[in-house]
Amino acid sequence: xxxxxxxxxxxxxTAGGKSALALALARRLGxxxxxxxxxxxxxxxxxxAAGPGDDERALVPHHLYDTVPPTETLSAGRYVALADRxxxxxxxxxxxxxxxxxxxxYLRALRVGLDDALPADAALRARLExxxxxxxxxxLVERLRAxxxxxxxxxxxxxxxxxxxxxxxxxxxxxxxxxxxxxLLARPPRPIVAEARWLLVSRPPAALARRIDAxxxxxxxxxxxxxxxxxxxxxxxxxxxxxxxxGVAEALAVARGVLDxxxxxxxxxxxxxxxxxxxxxxxxxxxxxxxxxxDDDDHAVDVALGVAR
Numbered sequence: 001x002x003x004x005x006x007x008x009x010x011x012x013x014t015a016g017g018k019s020a021l022a023l024a025l026a027r028r029l030g031x032x033x034x035x036x037x038x039x040x041x042x043x044x045x046x047x048x049a050a051g052p053g054d055d056e057r058a059l060v061p062h063h064l065y066d067t068v069p070p071t072e073t074l075s076a077g078r079y080v081a082l083a084d085r086x087x088x089x090x091x092x093x094x095x096x097x098x099x100x101x102x103x104x105x106y107l108r109a110l111r112v113g114l115d116d117a118l119p120a121d122a123a124l125r126a127r128l129e130x131x132x133x134x135x136x137x138x139x140l141v142e143r144l145r146a147x148x149x150x151x152x153x154x155x156x157x158x159x160x161x162x163x164x165x166x167x168x169x170x171x172x173x174x175x176x177x178x179x180x181x182x183x184l185l186a187r188p189p190r191p192i193v194a195e196a197r198w199l200l201v202s203r204p205p206a207a208l209a210r211r212i213d214a215x216x217x218x219x220x221x222x223x224x225x226x227x228x229x230x231x232x233x234x235x236x237x238x239x240x241x242x243x244x245x246x247g248v249a250e251a252l253a254v255a256r257g258v259l260d261x262x263x264x265x266x267x268x269x270x271x272x273x274x275x276x277x278x279x280x281x282x283x284x285x286x287x288x289x290x291x292x293x294x295d296d297d298d299h300a301v302d303v304a305l306g307v308a309r
Contacts, residue, residue, distance in 0.1 A: 004029065005197050006091045008304045010100040011036070011107050011283060012201035013276035015211045017294030019052065021201055022100035026060040028301050029096045034086045035064040036079070036101025036110070039245055042068050044235070047228045048247040050215065063090070070235055070242050076109040083110055084192055104282035111198075111288065112187040119172045128164045133239060140167055147171065156278065158249070158271070161241045185286060197304045200289035209273055216269035219247055220261045226251045246271045 008031070010022045026033050035041050039049035043066045052062050063086045068074045083099065083106075090097040101107065132140050141157045148170035156162055189196070203211070219225050229251035233243055243249065250264035250271075259267065283289060292300045 005096060005195065005304055005306075007087060007097045007099070007193055007196035009036075009107060009110070009193070009196050009198045010098065010201060010300075011104070011198070011289065012102060012294070013208060013279040013283075014102050014272060015215050015276065016102075016201045016203050016208055017211075018100050018102065018201045019050075019056070021199075021292070021294060021300055022098050023056055023059060025300060025304060026096070026098050029098070029304065031096035031098040032061040032063060032090045032093075034083060034090070034097055034099045035062070036083065036099050036103055036106050038074060038079075038101075038103040038106060039242075040065055040101070041074055041079070042066070042070050042242065044070050044228065044232050045242070045245065045248070047219070047225050048245055048251070050219075070232060070240075076105050077114055079103075079106045080109050080113075087192055102279055104279060104286075108184075108286065111189050111193055111196075112184060113190060115184050118169060121168060121172055124171060125164060125168050128167055132160060132164060137163060140164065143167060144170060156275065158244050159241060160239065160244065189288070197306070198288045198290060199292045199300055199303060200283055201294045202291050203294045208276060212272045212276065213269045216247075216265045216272060219268060220251075220254075220265040226254050230255050246275060 008025060008029070010018050010025070012018050022033055025031060033052070035051075037049060037051075039045050040051040041064050042049070045051070046066060051065050056062070064082055067082075087097040087099070099107070099110065128140065137158070137160055140163050141152065144155075144163060144167045145152045148166070151166050151170060155166055188194075225247055229243075229248045232248060233252055236243060243252065247268050250259060250268045253259040254261060254264045290303050292303060
């Protein structure tokens with residue numbers, strides 16, 4: 001890429017500084033930002049998902065954010081199709097496409113495609129959904145822990161869709177971690193990202209924890225998160241996965257009088273730290289990332305340009 005990169009991917013755990021780094025890259029490389037966060041792409045979650053604000057959007061174009069109605073489902077396959085189109089349009093304008101987000105499955109699918117070898121059983125999944133509604137999500141988590149204890153370690157056990165899918169795979173006799181298999185990770189990159197630079201933003205765990213705590217406190221410093229969560233709940237059934245989103249579930253508990261604001265912020269911070277640990281574990285398995293300090297914009301630009309320092 002003698003003229004510089006046409007695609008740069010910025011990944012990493014939540015609150016690590018991905019968005020700020022992507023914005024700096026976009027301004028210095030002549031780029032446009034494409035979202036890769038499973039919650040930021042849904043409309044109605046801008047506050048909870050810490051999506052880009054008006055100031056950031058005014059500096060560089062942002063794509064895919066707030067575009068999927070919460071009543072629809074954004075799968076990894078659908079994300080790849082949306083991202084492919086956005087990348088092609090940005091690059092076609094002679095700009096640099098900068099994909100940024102922390103949803104590891106979306107970014108992995110963008111690079112190597114989906115693992116079509118994993119089995120599926122619609123009837124079994126329907127029965128598991130019925131069990132979840134009848135007995136609650138914790139019962140399914142315990143069932144999963146009994147049949148595939150390793151699967152629970154990195155799983156977001158408060159995400160109904162992921163718990164049901166993991167249990168479906170386990171009961172079908174599949175390796176629940178099969179998508180992390182060596183064959184999938186060894187696949188060559190898809191043509192649209194074949195020459196992309198993959199930058200993994202990192203910070204020491206203690207520093208990341210402090211940033212997470214500060215973000216959670218700021219989230220509940222105003223009523224905006226509660227208002228957003230209540231508006232979302234008015235559109236969706238009570239067991240919809242989006243209502244279990246970190247911050248949204250806590251805000252709804254505040255609205256119901258189950259939690260006070262301080263307890264909601266503390267619980268949100270705890271869940272976010274757990275999520276960040278799962279993200280770090282996920283990204284460690286992927287060999288294509290180049291680590292970047294979250295506060296080192298110059299290094300990130302040099303790496304994106306292929307300049308060693």
